[in-house]
């Protein structure tokens with residue numbers, strides 16, 4: 001059986017190779033090294049075309065869609081989106097599509113980089129436990145979506161079956177200091193937003209185009225906290241941003257930033273100084289920016305309900321020297337106590353953590369944002385129990401809470417992986433002693449005790 005399958009594969013391989021004989025001179029054969037999003041394969045430095053062999057495996061897999069919420073995703077290579085494939089214009093892509101033997105149905109692939117009927121879909125229909133091979137020449141440079149095109153197509157896409165292929169122009173791409181890969185997608189669960197446990201797919205919500213979640217990279221919080229994208233002031237950051245859909249068009253925006261350039265719809269028209277760019281469903285944009293001021297920038301869909309009530313939120317954390325010459329302000333709300341603090345002082349550590357992390361959501365004046373982020377200023381919730389706040393920073397928080405008579409039902413990511421005991425002690429001490437809170441101190445030992453509690 002096993003040998004039979006091997007033989008079949010080899011003979012198909014051989015036939016495909018034969019088919020190319022008429023045209024191809026001996027091109028080098030390269031095995032594509034795939035990496036998981038938001039990472040991107042290394043830039044291409046070849047000056048000749050090659051045959052690039054890519055292995056994708058379709059896999060149905062239960063994963064968290066949000067903290068405490070699980071969903072039966074259908075994936076390419078176990079991630080949403082599937083890995084970014086990176087080839088050079090003129091390369092021949094030999095795509096091996098294998099379907100997990102444990103899958104419940106056939107899957108296939110339509111790549112928008114293919115010029116040929118169905119983009120590869122019809123010739124890659126692959127039942128569980130089988131493999132299909134598609135060879136195509138990447139004729140046009142650009143950033144292209146790929147997705148499963150098995151009926152019902154919207155359902156396969158809604159379950160996470162999409163990714164992108166970057167076809168670099170023959171002359172290569174200009175250098176960027178950081179490159180990241182993200183895709184927006186809309187998800188339809190039977191339960192409401194943040195209903196816990198295993199959620200199933202809701203066909204009626206899909207038909208109504210009424211998603212429960214709108215997410216970057218298939219999971220709420222996938223680009224937040226310890227998983228945030230990072231950069232340094234002055235660096236050129238390039239984002240390969242796609243939209244898997246299946247239904248929504250994204251109004252992609254980075255709060256506090258202007259895109260230096262946008263390859264509109266990932267084509268050859270370059271737009272400059274763009275605030276918000278539209279990314280069609282089944283389309284992509286390449287955006288580049290270089291930040292001037294350090295801090296945390298939020299990646300959002302500026303159809304903003306999706307960001308604050310459905311999960312489409314990511315972070316770009318930028319390090320570098322402060323630029324008060326470019327950005328400075330004084331809010332009328334309760335102020336920080338302005339005092340010179342040495343860098344080993346818990347309050348100095350706390351101020352730094354607060355400005356770099358907490359202020360992105362709770363705002364620099366700690367007043368929060370109505371309907372989304374509760375205030376830390378004069379917070380009865382915080383002042384009632386600073387000990388409880390240790391657990392919140394370590395492990396995150398979701399569910400209904402009431403702060404100063406206002407209800408919030410949102411999600412705070414966990415920071416236990418990113419922040420040390422000393423930093424958490426510092427930030428809580430800092431918050432307690434500023435913004436008209438009641439004062440008090442949280443020690444690193446107390447944080448340690450909560451962290452290691454069973």
Ligand code: HEC
Pocket residue numbers: 224353354357358359360361362372373374375376379381382389392393397398399400401403408409410411412413415427428431
């Ligand atoms: C990505 C956004 C985000 C970031 C960053 C963030 N929080 Fe929160 N935080 C929230 C949300 C949302 C809630 C409310 C969660 C809910 O509704 O269950 C919350 C709730 C809280 C609460 C309890 C409610 C209150 O107002 O007293 C405290 C305390 C808190 N956060 C502290 C912090 C601290 C300290 C930091 C920085 C280390 C931080 N948060 C960073 C989003 C965030």
Ligand SMILES: [Cu+2]
Pocket residue numbers: 074106107108148149150156161
């Ligand atoms: Cu599929």
